[in-house]
Amino acid sequence: MALPLLASATAATATAAYLSARLSLPDDLLFYKITGSTLVNMLRAHRAGRTNLYYLLEERALAPATAAAPFLLFEGRTLTYAETYARVLRWGEYLRARHNVQPGEVVALDLTNSDTFVLAWFALWSLGATPAFVNYFLTGRPLVHTLKTSGARLVLVDPRVAGSLTDEVRAEVGAGVNFVVVDEGVEREVDATEPKRQGDEGRRVDSYVGMAILIYTSGTTGMPKPAVMSWLKIYMASMMAAKGTGLAKGDVFYLSMPLYHSSASCIGVGSVIFTGAAAAIGRRFSTTSFWKEIRETGATIFMYVGETCRYLTVAPPELDPVTGENLDKKHKVRVALGNGLRPDVWDKFKSRFGIDTIFEFYAATEGPVGFWNRSRNDHSKGAIGRYGVASKLFVNGRTTVVAIDPATDAPWRDPKTGLCRRSATGEAGEMLGHLDPTNIADRFQGYYGNAEATSSKILRDVFRRGDAWFRTGDIMRWEGAAEGRLYFSDRIGDTFRWKSENVSTTEVSQVVGLHPAVHEANVYGVQLPHHDGRAGCAAVALGEPVSVELLAALARHALGGLPRYAVPVFVRVQSGVGLQTTGTNKQQKHVLRDQGVDPSKTEGDQMFWLREGTYAPWGEKEWRQMEAGEIQL
Incomplete structure (x- = not known):
């Protein structure tokens, strides 16, 4: 009887495993864990009149289990939950007493990544005010537009970016706006302020879809627009990251992406405070300091956006200065969470750095759309969503x-x-x-x-x-x-039409990027004289010098992996990676697209065009011939 029972049990186990994989039951379970946790936490907090996430910080700071636990790690400093709460109350009282910040008003934060950013942010929430996160890379008209559309009369400014506040900017914004540069003097004034907890009435949230933060669009194709980030979205973003990564007390989430972006702030800091974990904040992303700070802080999870993982993968390995040991896998990271990891980098990145799990997500800051894909293998490589x-x-x-x-x-x-x-x-x-x-x-x-x-x-x-x-x-x-x-x-807008076919720039970039010599490929469509549609151009950063052999190999690779109409007609060789990216490492195309393939506008970059099965030099002579209608593609 034992053998038949064992065989039956084995068959049942195999059947259950098959059905689980076939129906993607783990993906269903994750989905309902995320959405269920969001609804439970949101409804519980809203019914108690504690929708504002200031209350969650307060809860963590006053609970014996988390009061002494680290919350913010930054450049060698550590603030526990209790210390953070006390500093937030000091900041709140400073803003109320010194600058008359009132419940319901918007205050702009033009701050770089630091613990001060988080303290000022939660201090505004403690007063019932709304922070507007300003992209600290902005200058001139975009900065003026951002500040005006926020409606803020008070702007807290990081000393590192105070130079962007020129006389012209101040004049256009108007005399009614007060700029406070958060220098050492301001920090001392805050430290000397008595921490006072304001009454609950000012923090009352009437609707779970009420405005919690203003977060601006990138403004790459126009002026930045202030998107309303609701409380519900922050709850959802936090639960997505917390449940999707298994974040818990004792974990350290490394955040070097800009806090003015919803990924690092709402998803990163939000998930940390929901779970009692710690946030290790990097001043900025740098391939030379990234893994060093990961090791120093003991980070177990980190966030990437855009081409971050590509830049890490093509960077030279860091070696121990004494032993010469490769340090690529000397870390505690188990999950990389973010958006924009392309299939051509996915496996290389995981393999080189020994990352167990990729949690790729997609979200629209201002919209009701979000997806995720938790992946431990290459079955769903490159997917932004995966569901049962x-x-x-x-x-x-x-x-x-x-x-x-x-x-x-x-x-x-x-x-x-x-x-x-x-x-x-x-x-x-x-x-x-x-x-x-x-x-x-x-x-x-x-x-x-x-x-x-x-x-x-x-x-x-x-x-x-x-x-x-x-x-x-x-x-x-x-x-x-x-x-x-x-x-x-x-x-939409990046896809272009060539030879009566639609060409996806992302998909072409992924194929071109699979060539071992290509460190980065940014593909876009360019208008040409006497031609309909747009011809494909790939701006590439290469890991080896340009040669006749390499150009021929690139052509063979593209022709072998893409439909003929999608093969880039032109290749533009750039001097390094990340030359056309936003502050969150997302590729930009509009500057390259506007420059086209006119050699007088391509800033001295080497240009090549597809001819007789290879990429041949493209210069002034060829451009003039095309302008004269002598070259037809």
Whole structure:
């Protein structure tokens, strides 16, 4: 009897494992852990009148189990939860007594990454005020626009970026705005202030979708817009990271991405305070200091955005100065969490640094759309979302992918009905998020003080008259049957049309980036004289000098891995990685796109064009011939 029972048990175990994998039950479980925890925490806090996350800091600071636990680590300093709480109360009283900050008003923070950023942020919450996070890289008109649209009369400024406050900027912003440079004098004044806890009434939150923070869009194609970050979004972002990574007390989350961005602030610091873990803040991202600070702080989780992992992967290894030992895997990191890790870097990064788990996510700061993919192998490599049967049904009830009209870059509409069409599995289209047409603000709070920009993100009459959907502006596709894997294809506007075909810059970049000599590839479409559409151009950073052999190998690689219409017609060789990126390491294309392939505008970079199966030099002579109509591609 023992053998048949053992065989039956083995078969049952194998069947259960098969069904679990086939139906992606772990992905379903993770989904409901994240969403369930969000709802439970949100409802409990809101019913108790403690929606404001200041109360969570207070709870951690007063609880014996966490009061003495480290919360903020920065440049050798450590603040426990209790110490942070006391400093927040000092900052709050300073802002109230010295600058008359009142509940409900917006205060702008033009601060670089530091523990002071977090202290000022929570101090504003302690007063019931709203912080507006300013991109500290901004200068001139974008900075003026950002400060004006925030409506702030008080701006806290980091001494490191105070030089951006020129006389012209101050004059355009107006005399009614007070700029306070947070120098040593201000820090001493804060330290000398008696810590006072303000009454609960000023922190009252009427709606869980009320404004918690103003976070600005990147402004790469226009002026930055103030997106309303609601309390519910912060709860959701925090739970996503906390449950997705298994973050717990004793963990250290390393954050070198800018705190003015929702990833490092709402997802990073938010998940830390929900779990009683610690946040190790890096002043800025640097390939030379990244792993050093990871080791010094004992970080177990870190955040990446955009091309961060690529830059780490192509950087030379750090060697022990005494033993010469390679230190790539000398760390405690078990999870890398972020967005923008491309398939061509995914395995290289995991293998080189010994990272067990990648938690890739996608989120729109201002919108009701978010996805995630927790991956310990290469099965879902490059996916931004991964769901089981049950959770995919839920996700598909609140989001959808619709076919795109290549002539307008807008969702395609049936000529007869005027309605849109859902994309089939494997077909790329724009991702939309469902909105209640009678209560848009329930899921999309829009842009602060900008009804026109808010309205531009809402698409109506999509599948039936009167419905409403949020436009992400991003092209995605679903893959997989029982297991739903979601992949990012491109940004609308980056995709271009060549030879009557749509070309995804992201997908071409991924293929080009797989060549071992390519450290980075940024692909975009360029307009050419006497040609329709846009021709593909790949701006590349190479790990070896340009040679005839390398150019031929690049051409063979592209021709072998891409449809002929998608193969870059031009290659622009740049001097290093990260030359066209935002403060969060996301590639920018608009400058390169505007420069095109006119040699007088390409800043001395070497240019090549696809000719007879290889990449040949492209210069003034060839450009003049094209202008004269003598070259046709």
